[in-house]
Amino acid sequence: MVSYLSNDSRDSLLKLVDYVKNSDEYLECIRLKEEISKDVELTKLINEVKKLQKKYIRSGYIDSVKEELDSLNDKLNNYELFIKYNYYLDKVNNNIDIIKSELNNYFEKITNYDY
Numbered sequence: 001m002v003s004y005l006s007n008d009s010r011d012s013l014l015k016l017v018d019y020v021k022n023s024d025e026y027l028e029c030i031r032l033k034e035e036i037s038k039d040v041e042l043t044k045l046i047n048e049v050k051k052l053q054k055k056y057i058r059s060g061y062i063d064s065v066k067e068e069l070d071s072l073n074d075k076l077n078n079y080e081l082f083i084k085y086n087y088y089l090d091k092v093n094n095n096i097d098i099i100k101s102e103l104n105n106y107f108e109k110i111t112n113y114d115y
Contacts, residue, residue, distance in 0.1 A: 028088045032081065
């Protein structure tokens with residue numbers, strides 16, 4: 001694949017990536033993810049939800065499967081560690097969205113010519 005980025009551009013983008021990866025929110029997300037992986041009950045619940053999501057889609061969206069999925073999602077969404085992880089994940093995703101928006105605005109500004 002041809003790269004259209006100069007070394008300076010690549011360095012600038014890497015600084016943005018480093019900014020996200022070194023943020024308190026990202027680091028907390030990583031820490032919480034490791035904590036989740038050690039929590040057998042929570043890990044099992046997450047895997048059950050994933051399986052039911054697939055089953056629900058494959059079933060053609062049968063209501064009984066949806067009810068079971070909703071019940072497990074309720075349990076999952078009341079799990080303090082999972083709530084905390086999602087909170088920080090949302091913050092990380094918001095930071096990424098802000099960067100994407102700024103980049104889009106920049107490209108839009110330099111590529112939109114007045115005719």
